[in-house]
Amino acid sequence: MFSVTQLCRIWRKSSFKTKKLTPTRLWRCRWGNCDTDRDNVSQQLNPEDPRNNQVTKRHKKQRTLCQPVLDHFDQQYSEELGDLWPYAREVLLDPQSWQYGIMLNRFTAVTGIAQILRAQGFSTLLPQADVSVLHSNGPSTVLNSKYQEGKDTLSTLCISKGSPGDPHPHPQSDNSSFALGQDSQSEPALSFPPPSLQCYIHPSPLRFPSQAHRPGQLKQYYLLNAASLLPVLALQVKDGEKVLDLCSAPGGKALAIMQSASPALLCCNEPDLHRRDWLAKTLESFLPHSLKSRVIVSAQDGRSFGQSEAGLYDKVLVDAPCSNDRSWLYSCNSQQGEQRLKERARLPSLQAQLLRSALLAVCPGGTVVYSTCTLSSFENFSVVETVLKDFPEAEAEDLWEEIAIPLSKYFTFSSNPGHGQTTQEATPKTQDASVSFYRHRLGILVVPQLGKSWGPMFLARIRTRK
DSSP, X not given: OOOHHHHHHHHHHOOXXXXXXXXXXXXXXXXXXXXXXXXXXXXXXXXXXTTOOOOSOOOOOOOOOOHHHHHHHHHHHHHHHTTHHHHHHHHHTOGXXXXXXXXXXXXSOOHXXXXXXXXXXXXXXXXXXHHHHHHOOOSOOOOOXXXXXXXXXXXXXXXXSOOTTOOSOOOSGGGOEEESOOOOSOOOOOOOOOOOOOEEEOSSOOOOOOOOOOTTOOOSEEEEOGGGGHHHHHHTOOXXXXXXXXXXXXXXXXXXXXXXXXXXXXXEEOOSHHHHHHHHHHHHHHSOGGGTTTEEEEOOOHHHHHHHTTTOEEEEEEEOOOOOHHHHTTSSOHHHHHHHHHHHHHHHHHXXXXXXXXXXXXXXXXXXXXXXXOOOTTTTHHHHHHHHTTOTTEEEEOOXXXXXXXXXXXXXXXXXXXXXXXXXXXXXGGTTOOOOHHHHHTOEEEOOBTTBOOOOEEEEEEEEOO
């Protein structure tokens, strides 16, 4: 855990190194997940290293561009995004222009961090008043904890057949669930701060030092693409609800849910072992031991989750595996790029299966949010439209005025244009624009643009009838 003095020193002297991304199986196609870019936050810096002497810009090794992927993007996105694509293309081809947000952890003392961020020109993405409006949450009912700053612990993740407050049994083997900690000792009364999703952003692509994973200590902040918070805002989790994060790794959105509200249960599902370990470490690094009965990690196949646990959740988030545009441009050579484009054609089928499963898992009157971090309409609007045909009791909701218009200062939004049509960009002046409800109800898309390099991020909200 950093002191304020140490953070100031690191901030003045830090720069970042990068790692290469490696290809994985189709289920793990989000190589550079939008929750957090491992390239930028993976290394804990030595503040005394004289090489770390740059503060405002991050200089990194030149990435190798995958030309077949870029050619495919040019052909597809110039048609789908129209005038927005040339600027989005420029951002995607310039990683040094990418901006990153800093989400504070309400389970730690963050006053000093916030002061440093404000002093460096960062500002809050969501003022407290806006958070209360978007979430409509009541007072916090978080469990008491033995938390002490820098001293809170989470024991090793271990297999559990269930935990208090768990509404369903958990089979063994690949369908096992992991609970945060197994300490049966009682805890002294010590309240957490009320839910508050605090994310700081900067108009320039500045970098803030990452915090290394240290067993027994909670991290104070999480680095992420700020657009990845929008699906959590759309989900509108309230205190006491049962929530399923169907494709949870690496865990950034699960953390955002816990910053936003105090659900009775948050089930974080991830079938892939490597990504599940990553998810478990993320949760261990940010959530206190006393939440072990509320936050569990499941290993089920997301495509069958809805059949085994039908109607058990109030809210379900499907942050689906997708062809992450940022990573795909750089994570393969030309031969691998051709193979990856073949895999891309199979993704909508997987995504539709996951969304169908989510709609089965949610209770009548419940809410499902579907999201990806790709610009592709085939993985976004088309998936939502296809699945809705199979669920007449479900209805997509318009997020344009709820999210796109209020946050247009920070993000560039586009609605579903259809092929050959012109996209509509969200600005405060377009609030009363006469655009059909159908164009908006299938979802909204964050398109990276110069000075607003957040995204890509697609989100759609579906509500089932009671």
